[in-house]
Amino acid sequence: MNLDAAVARYLPQGKMAEGFARGKMKGDPAYAAVLGLLRPGMRVLDVGCGEGYLLALAFETLEGTTLHGFDHDARRLASAEAALAGTGATLWSGDARTTELPEVDAVCALDVLHYQPPEEQDAILARLVGALAPGGLLLVRDGRSDGGFKSTVVTWSERFAVALGRHKGDGVFFRPQDAMRGAMEALGLEVVADACNDQTPFANVLFVGRRP
């Protein structure tokens, strides 16, 4: 993955933004895992794109991708818009529960669903599957609630982040791994779930769902 080129896109926002982008893109195994599943030329939608790290990496790594992303946090979205200027990415302010979605080959939702209660997560998942072209991928990375001590760490770190206003959300609603997998399978996807936390202290899982 073309880390340096993606990180350089954040330098105009200041040294701190660039440093944070590098730390996050390098330290979080989700980005490399997801990029490894995407292919050049794909239409990709990043749900809750935040500062746009995944989209910046996809633009710099995979040729000819059509990039879409949205977030309901104006501050994060502004950072994504600045970093992705000139890439042709379509970015907008939207809520995963209501925003209109384009048809794409891959939908990514990294650390997004757990800010809404389980029934809303299910409704969002159904909307995301509805945006997939046949054979498309739904890539969900999220924490699991049944991963022992690492689940406790990720739950409390997210509760603090929401309480401090660092993340906008209704609360923190991690689910057991099989509940998330079951919710995706109930929508007709073939699902593979694997740990996605490497050296981090968090109980994170990457759920790879393929629409037949």
Ligand SMILES: C[S@@+](CC[C@H](N)C(=O)[O-])C[C@H]1O[C@@H](n2cnc3c(N)ncnc32)[C@H](O)[C@@H]1O
């Ligand atoms: C922990 S950040 C992850 C950002 C990005 N996905 C990444 O991995 O770099 C979670 C993001 O999801 C966004 N988010 C949470 N719930 C959302 C919703 N219902 N609609 C749109 N964005 C949402 C937050 O605003 C935040 O930017």
